[in-house]
Amino acid sequence: MSDSKPSPCIEIHAVDKIFGSEASGYRALDNVSLTIKDKEFFTLLGPSGCGKTTLLRMLAGFETPTRGDIYLHGRNVVELPPRARRVNMVFQNYALFPHLTVAQNIAFGLEMLDWKKPQIGERVAKMLSLVRLEEFSARKPAQLSGGQQQRVALARALAPQPEVLLLDEPLSALDLKLRKEMQSELKRLQRETGITFILVTHDQEEALAMSDRLAVMSGGRVLQAGTPEEIYSRPASRFVADFIGEANIIPGEALGRSGTLAIRPEHITLGAGTPARLRGAVREITFLGADTLFEIAVPHGTEILKIRARLRGRAPDVEVDGHVWLHWPDEVEWGVDG
Amino acid sequence: MKKKPFAWQHNPGFGTFTWAVMAFLYIPLAVLFVYSFNANRQVTVWSHFSFKWFAVVAQDANIRLCAYNSIIVAVAATAISVAIAIPAALALERGPGFKGRALSVGLITMPLVVPEIVTAIATLIFFSTIGMANGLLNLIIAHTVFCIPFALLPIQARLQALGGGFEDAARDLYGTEWRIFRRITVPLLMPGIISGAVLAFVISLDDFLISFMVSSSGSTTLPVYVYGMMRLGVTPEVNAISTILLVASAALAALAFVFTRPPGSEAPAKTTN
Ligand SMILES: Nc1ncnc2c1ncn2[C@@H]1O[C@H](COP(=O)(O)OP(=O)(O)O)[C@@H](O)[C@H]1O
Ligand SMILES: [Mg+2]
Numbered sequence: 001m002s003d004s005k006p007s008p009c010i011e012i013h014a015v016d017k018i019f020g021s022e023a024s025g026y027r028a029l030d031n032v033s034l035t036i037k038d039k040e041f042f043t044l045l046g047p048s049g050c051g052k053t054t055l056l057r058m059l060a061g062f063e064t065p066t067r068g069d070i071y072l073h074g075r076n077v078v079e080l081p082p083r084a085r086r087v088n089m090v091f092q093n094y095a096l097f098p099h100l101t102v103a104q105n106i107a108f109g110l111e112m113l114d115w116k117k118p119q120i121g122e123r124v125a126k127m128l129s130l131v132r133l134e135e136f137s138a139r140k141p142a143q144l145s146g147g148q149q150q151r152v153a154l155a156r157a158l159a160p161q162p163e164v165l166l167l168d169e170p171l172s173a174l175d176l177k178l179r180k181e182m183q184s185e186l187k188r189l190q191r192e193t194g195i196t197f198i199l200v201t202h203d204q205e206e207a208l209a210m211s212d213r214l215a216v217m218s219g220g221r222v223l224q225a226g227t228p229e230e231i232y233s234r235p236a237s238r239f240v241a242d243f244i245g246e247a248n249i250i251p252g253e254a255l256g257r258s259g260t261l262a263i264r265p266e267h268i269t270l271g272a273g274t275p276a277r278l279r280g281a282v283r284e285i286t287f288l289g290a291d292t293l294f295e296i297a298v299p300h301g302t303e304i305l306k307i308r309a310r311l312r313g314r315a316p317d318v319e320v321d322g323h324v325w326l327h328w329p330d331e332v333e334w335g336v337d338g
Numbered sequence: 339m340k341k342k343p344f345a346w347q348h349n350p351g352f353g354t355f356t357w358a359v360m361a362f363l364y365i366p367l368a369v370l371f372v373y374s375f376n377a378n379r380q381v382t383v384w385s386h387f388s389f390k391w392f393a394v395v396a397q398d399a400n401i402r403l404c405a406y407n408s409i410i411v412a413v414a415a416t417a418i419s420v421a422i423a424i425p426a427a428l429a430l431e432r433g434p435g436f437k438g439r440a441l442s443v444g445l446i447t448m449p450l451v452v453p454e455i456v457t458a459i460a461t462l463i464f465f466s467t468i469g470m471a472n473g474l475l476n477l478i479i480a481h482t483v484f485c486i487p488f489a490l491l492p493i494q495a496r497l498q499a500l501g502g503g504f505e506d507a508a509r510d511l512y513g514t515e516w517r518i519f520r521r522i523t524v525p526l527l528m529p530g531i532i533s534g535a536v537l538a539f540v541i542s543l544d545d546f547l548i549s550f551m552v553s554s555s556g557s558t559t560l561p562v563y564v565y566g567m568m569r570l571g572v573t574p575e576v577n578a579i580s581t582i583l584l585v586a587s588a589a590l591a592a593l594a595f596v597f598t599r600p601p602g603s604e605a606p607a608k609t610t611n
Contacts, residue, residue, distance in 0.1 A: 060510055083512040095507035099525045108521075109511035160512065 007074035009164060009196045010036040010059065015068030017054055017220075022066070028054045030220040032068070036198065037213075041190050043199045045207040046217030047243070052200040053092075055217075056166050059198065060089045073163065083112070088157035089166040093173070094149050096141040102152050103128070103137040109160040127155040130189065147178045151185075158193060165190075167199045171206065183210055204244050208232065216240050238262065238336045248307045249336065254278065254300045259335050267332040268309035270294060272318055276327035280307065282320050296324060371584065374577035381572050391578040401579065404563040410474060411549075411559060412542040415481035416489070419538050420531060422482075423489035428523075431497040432505070447487040457484065458551040465552065473557030480552045481545065485538035492537065492598070496530025529598045536594035540587050 017029035028051045036042045044052045057063045058070065061082035070078050077085055088109070096105050106127050110120045128134045131151035141149055150170060157165055170186070171179045187210060190197045201207055207214050208228040215225040216239075224236045232244055238260075241247035247262040255261075255277060280298035283306075291310050298305040307326065318324050346352055373381055377388035395401050430443060449457060461480045470476060504526060508518040524531075546561040553562055564579050 062506060062509075082506075082509045083514065087510075089507075089510045091503060091507055093503065095503040097504060097507070097522060097526075108508065108513075112508075112512040112514075112517060156511070 007071070008035045009038045009040070009073060010034070010198075011069075011071040012036075012055075012059075013069045013071070015055075015058070015065040015070065017051070017058065017063065018066045028220050029058075029065075032217075032220070032222050034215055034222060034225060036196065039194050039196055041187070041197045041199070041210060041212045043201060043207040043211040043214035044217055045201055045204060045214050045243075048202055050217045051220040052202075052217060053168055056089070056168055056198065056200050059164065060087055060166055061085050086160075086163040087166060088160060088162040088164075090150075090153045090157050090168065090170050092168040092170070094141075094153040096149055096152055096156070098141055101138050101140055102133060102144070105141065105152055106156045106159050109156065113160055123159055127159045130158070130192070131155045146174055147182065150174065150182060154186075154189060158189070158195065162195060164196045164198060165193075167197065169200055169202070171201070172203075179206075186210065208244070216243060218243075233332075234334055235262070235336070241336060246308065250278075250305065250307070251300065254298070254305065260337070261333045262336045263328055263333045265293070265308040265310040266291075266312070267328050268307070269327050270296075270309055270311065270318060270324045271327060272322070272324055274325060276325040278307070278326040279323060280305075280326065282318055282322050282324060285318075285320055294318075294324075296326065298326070367584065370577055371581050374574070374581040376574065376577075379574060381574055381577060391574040392582070395575050395578045395582070398575070401560070401563065401575070404558050404560045407474060407477075407553075407557055408543055408560040411477045411481055412539050414478045415485045415542045416535050416539045418478070418482045419485035419489040420493075420535050422486055423493050423534055424527070424531065426486075427490055427494040427497050431494060432502060446490060449484045450487050454484075454547045458548040461548060462551040471554060473554050476552050476554075477549060477557055477559065480548050481542045484545070484548065485542055488537040488541050489534035492534040493527060493530040496527055500526055532597040533594040536590045540590055544583065544587065 012032055012034040015029055015032045016027070018025040018027050020026055032051075032055060044055060046052055054063060058065060061077070061080055061084070065078055068078075069076050072085060072087070097108065100108065103124050106124045107120050110123055115123070124137075125134075128137055131154055133148060133151055133155065136144060136148060136152075141152065144152065150173075153170075167186070171182050174182060183206065186197070186199075199207075199210065211228055213225065213227050214231065216223045216231065218239055224231055224240050231240065235241035235244060235247070238247075238249060241249075241262045246265055248265060248268070250261050250263065252259040252261060278298050280296040282294055283297050284293075284295040286293040286295075288310075291312055294309045294311065296307045296309060298307055309326065373384070374391060375387050375389065376384050377390055378385035426446065430439065461483075465471065465476050465480075504522050505518055508522045513521070544561065545559075546565065549559045550562050550565065553559060558566075560579065560583065564576055567573060567576050
């Protein structure tokens with residue numbers, strides 16, 4: 001750290017987590033290293049079972065790493081219990097206390113921190129208005145809709161002014177319309193509170209739409225971390241390319257080169273006449289409203305490559321079984337490992 | 339033709355059989371109940387409706403002493419067994435998995451399957467071997483032992499159904515273990531605690547065999563006293579006492595039912611602060 005920047009919000013350093021014994025246990029996290037900046041909206045993205053919740057629970061203090069260290073604003077926290085970390089969590093099923101009212105739920109953390117009664121009242125009122133639930137303060141969680149329960153869980157976790165807010169798949173239980181609403185609600189809350197948010201999701205669209213930066217995980221490892229643009233346009237591996245959006249994987253020999261390259265369907269243009277990079281037969285044309293999707297079979301030695309091209313606006317003058325040339329500019333393709 | 343799956347309730351005679359079982363179960367109870375309001379000293383001959391025998395029972399010094407003993411023993415055994423069952427259930431459900439957990443559960447719930455006569459004799463031998471003959475205290479200890487599994491099972495089941503999520507959330511919100519226990523665990527556990535307590539209380543109140551072995555002359559419980567009265571034949575007083583025991587047990591069971599409705603319709607006790 002040669003420059004004068006303050007220590008990052010969270011630094012995860014070479015963390016392993018093995019459930020069970022070292023020899024025969026299950027390796028849920030494998031050499032995970034990440035840096036998360038202050039006031040960042042950071043997302044852990046990956047398929048189910050890849051270790052996202054385990055990593056989040058480790059930040060909250062519910063799991064200890066088998067190896068490695070976690071720093072919160074420069075302080076190593078691996079030995080600290082949850083109550084000694086200024087980190088709060090929105091649990092996947094919310095875990096609202098069913099015997100307490102909305103206001104009592106929100107006040108709980110403040111009472112545990114021994115805030116004075118008037119300050120608690122003030123803070124609860126502020127939180128209720130932040131999540132727009134003023135009229136519901138006296139209700140029990142069971143009397144609220146799923147979206148309202150979610151907002152109570154957010155208010156309860158934000159009330160103690162944590163340094164970091166952890167959210168474990170907070171939107172997965174909501175229906176599509178509510179999910180979109182809550183996405184912008186979460187962004188607004190993060191802007192207004194200036195707290196670092198770490199969100200866990202398996203939904204790549206959600207991750208791309210909401211994050212300042214994200215990490216793509218698979219099998220307990222972080223495959224790539226970066227801004228949504230970086231990860232979308234330059235995925236480091238075939239897995240990331242496939243998991244974030246869609247990618248055509250083309251062996252280099254088909255183009256007279258070595259290696260393997262990947263290209264997004266929307267970056268391919270089709271032409272009937274002028275020779276271009278590849279030539280194939282159109283197998284299927286699907287009209288998708290604004291876009292049209294072409295499935296093209298390109299012969300490559302004894303195999304046939306299936307390539308998908310997604311064209312915006314009016315489709316070129318090609319028909320099923322017709323032959324087309326495929327073209328794309330150099331800068332949109334990238335090399336991937338095998 | 340497709341054959342319908344076999345269904346018991348469509349079997350001829352099933353209804354009759356059900357009613358027969360119900361009759362065997364409840365007609366004797368109903369007869370006892372009705373005849374406890376019979377004014378006649380001959381228990382089998384109905385004369386007219388009266389609360390007379392309840393008054394007689396209520397004024398009998400011996401019966402009052404025994405009822406008093408029964409209640410002291412039941413209250414104490416319930417309180418102690420619940421106080422033991424709560425930490426036991428927490429250790430089993432929330433504690434780290436330990437070797438011998440299954441064995442512990444087995445040992446704690448053993449009194450449910452050990453023939454009561456065996457427990458009764460063993461308890462008697464135990465107390466006489468250590469030379470302890472402290473009337474009510476002996477009874478309380480003996481009752482506590484067989485009440486523990488009845489108190490434990492509903493509490494453990496409730497803990498299991500709740501899962502650890504609420505306690506984790508409270509830990510995340512800066513709670514210490516003791517404050518979490520008081521503010522979150524106990525209130526959420528209350529339906530289990532109440533039904534465990536009611537079960538333990540009723541089991542203790544109704545116990546005959548162990549009380550019979552353990553009790554001494556000054557510490558007789560009501561069922562043991564009733565048994566003594568029965569040797570002179572069934573009297574109206576016996577009917578009246580039985581009806582009181584029956585109504586008390588049924589009322590407590592109803593109370594437990596009200597407090598242990600499935601989650602959602604529940605109204606656990608409010609936390610205080
Ligand atoms: N307490 C535990 N004991 C054993 N295995 C666990 C435990 N917690 C999680 N795992 C395993 O670790 C893997 C990662 O789990 P998790 O972090 O919940 O994944 P995700 O949240 O990405 O779906 C899963 O295979 C899961 O079965
Ligand atoms: Mg998860």
